[in-house]
Amino acid sequence: MNPHNPNQTFPSAPPGIPFPMLTPKQEPRDETIQEIQYPNLENLPNQNLNLNLSLNLDFVSQALEQPTTTTAGAGTVDAARMAEIFRRSFTEGLQRQIQNNDAVDENPNANARAIVPVSASESNYNNAPPAGEVVNVRKHKELVRMTDVGLPDQRQFRDVVRRTRMVYDSVRVLAMAEEEGNFNVRRVRSDLKASATMRSRGLWLNRDKRIVGAIPGICIGDVFLYRMELCVVGLHGQPQAGIDYLPGSMSSNGEPIATSVIVSGGYEDDVDEGDVIIYSGHGGQDKNSRQVFHQKLEGGNLAMERSMHYGIEVRVIRGVRYEGTSSTSGKVYVYDGLYRIIECWFDVGKSGFGVFKFKLWRIDGQAKMGSLILKEAFLLRRDPLCYKPMCVISLDISKGMERVGIRLFNDIDRCNDPMCFEYLPRATFPHFVFHESGNATGCQCEGFCGEGCFCFIKNGNDFPYSQSGLLLKGKPVIFECGPSCSCPPHCRNRVTQKGLKHRLEVFRSRETGWGVRSLDLIQAGAFICEYTGVVLTREQSEIMTMSGDSLIYPNRFSNRWTEWGNLSLIQDGYVPPSYPSIPPLDFSLDVSRMRNVACYISHSSTPNVMVQFVLYDHNNLMFPHIMLFAMENIPPLREFSLDYGVADDELTGKLVICN
Structure with missing residues (x-):
């Protein structure tokens, strides 16, 4: 009987049960190592x-x-x-x-x-x-x-x-x-x-x-x-x-x-x-x-x-x-x-x-x-049509250009605007970007890249990624091994160039217009996708702006990469990475006709996605790739957010181009 509730009773125990003689242990261990x-x-x-x-x-x-x-x-x-x-x-x-x-x-x-x-x-x-x-x-x-x-x-x-x-x-x-x-x-x-x-x-x-x-x-x-x-x-x-x-x-x-x-x-x-x-x-x-x-x-x-x-x-x-x-x-x-x-x-x-x-x-x-x-995300990974199949506009808006399909989902209205753009899996650079950067010099590693590798040295005598492909520290720019390198395709320094690996979805949102989320759990520090578009010089950007086309300016993205790997709170005298460095970026991305899934990511001043500049197919520091990484563990079906470098009151949830 419970003294605070006289009506509550407890069932009898069968005879023959041994009386406990030891202090009960804690909860069963669900880890494979002692605490x-x-x-x-x-x-x-x-x-x-x-x-x-x-x-x-x-x-x-x-x-x-x-x-x-x-x-x-x-x-x-x-x-x-x-x-x-x-x-x-x-x-x-x-x-x-x-x-x-x-x-x-x-x-x-x-x-x-x-x-x-x-x-x-x-x-x-x-x-x-x-x-x-x-x-x-x-x-x-x-x-x-x-x-x-x-x-x-x-x-x-x-x-x-x-x-x-x-x-x-x-x-x-x-x-x-x-x-x-x-x-x-x-x-x-x-x-x-x-x-x-x-x-x-x-x-x-x-x-x-x-x-x-x-x-x-x-x-x-x-x-x-x-x-x-x-x-x-x-x-x-x-x-x-x-x-x-x-x-x-x-x-x-x-x-x-x-x-x-x-x-x-x-x-x-x-x-x-x-x-x-x-x-x-x-x-x-x-x-x-x-x-x-x-x-x-x-x-x-x-x-x-x-x-x-x-x-x-x-x-x-x-x-x-x-x-x-x-x-x-x-x-x-x-x-x-x-x-x-x-x-x-x-x-x-x-x-x-x-x-x-x-x-x-x-x-x-x-x-x-x-x-x-x-559980719902697990079922969707197995069968993308198991939930509201009539609201699935497309199973893959990339039309096979990505390693995994990108679903388009709308259960709010009949808008299907993302289907009206040509999908662009990688940024398109002008030809002079490759010519002016000179002959790209790569490493000569025949097996796995290690200390002494030329790309290791270019990254400040450090590898930017772990063996599992997670970003270790944000840097002004990262040099990945590229086409001129002798190392194999599965080298640890080839992460972003492999493209999309998470099953993403562009979905219609009442708050942000169009948004992006994943059917997979994305771990903190993991690569998500590239932010693509047609790369324009400053002169070209001025002309396109007069025509009313939508442009993205990479130099406006906030430097959230400085937060990832920041040890200032636990290490005395911590100095954030400043090398390799890049000059101020002076180009734009035209996304008015050709774009990819990243263009639909919403803006937030407290984002869960950050921009990291990467070079791998050329050495022109003026025109890096815009790669997106997870700043935290992003659960399945949670909307991505990115800091576009503008005040919250300047936007209604996302850039105008995405609407």
Whole structure:
């Protein structure tokens, strides 16, 4: 019986079940490597690695496995004892309140006294440390609910989260590339390196104030490749456990409160029906994720019950299997919004051991679940006509010119303007661009390009991409191996010239006219496509402008490449790349008759796509290719946005040319 709800009872356990003798283990591991243990970070030494990544590998250590023993047959538990275990946990908590002269709140829908309302101006988003400054990491102090978050604050929080994730992804990609081909370095996962480095610099969000409910700046549908990234942004503070909560010792009313859960199918008794979840409590499993003991009403389980009692919502993050991800678990983690815990009971699980179960119900009025969008995108990849086939104007507007088809979709009106233009997969340069650049000199590498390669030297003695093709650092210009190079087509320095590899879609939008999105998950730092058009000189541009034709000026694109790979927040004295350099660009792209999919990307001052200039088929620095890369993990079916270098109030969502 629940002392706060006398009508709630718990089913009896069958006789002969052994009584638990060990402390329950944490949630089942969904990674293939042990998690790290963080030491004291106040006096963290710095060591410069090959890529100037300030990180001491010695403090990224693996956790020791706790010894596991089995005590089957140690005793029996009947229904009365199960109820007593449940009742005693609450009785002790109530006695503490009485001893502290605290009033016991019997209203299950009241706000817990553990929650402190905090306005947007009081949040720690506004107290970011100066660049390069090391701050002490403090323990969680209070559980807060964000209030008065208006649209300007939401935009600010979103930008802080975006920049924090960009730093995390930049450090992770650099750390990953650092180990590639270096077998003398002790292998530690790049996501653990990145999170440890950011923690040492005090860059984890929401550490002093643990937020209950929605996290400002994090949207439903946001996708994370690694669990440690959830910790970095404060969405879920436990690297391994599936229930994140504030313990009673840190709560103002002395009771634990759950803040978020990860639903990843780790427990055999879980039932996930989308809007309704039957979530099994944690504990009682061995290292092989088998239930071997009864669960206890303590820790996260007790916190879940207390959240149910007070009517406090919890965030739900789902772990979803996704092909092609670089994650070691093969999963991605998608934020699916807020749920309320409406029921709690103790039951006998499939393994025959006692398990706490919680029924979670999704709160109405929220955006569509990200996990559902992932499923819809998966079905569309298999069958592009499985959803509203009458709204699919074309399965490939490139007409076979790209490696993958580009779908044209319109379920708003009958407009099909993108079909009226000739598709241009690559920019068309004037002939003099190739002649004036002289004979292009390439590398003479017969196998894979390495240090000493001529193209390696042209890039400032550095390769711009990882082995998997992710951009390591934004630069003024990148020299890829080209037609005059002897290296094979699969050289790591040939990324953008291979063309499109993600399944993109041009779609009709009520907000932006035409927009672009992907049916695939695009990882941060990944190449998307080239921004193409007919290249015109300044004199030609002036003539075409008088004729009323639509032109794109590459020199107006914002220098977002400076943000990708920027280590100024974690490395003292960081100097951004300035070489190779290019002169001011003085040409335009005519997209009035010939264009490609990039022309339909919307404008935003907080974009998820950036421009990186690249040269590969000629050496004329005045006329680089305009290549687009992802600045963050872009979930399937989320619209792309690009900073065209103009103020938001100058545009109505996108350039006029796209309408």
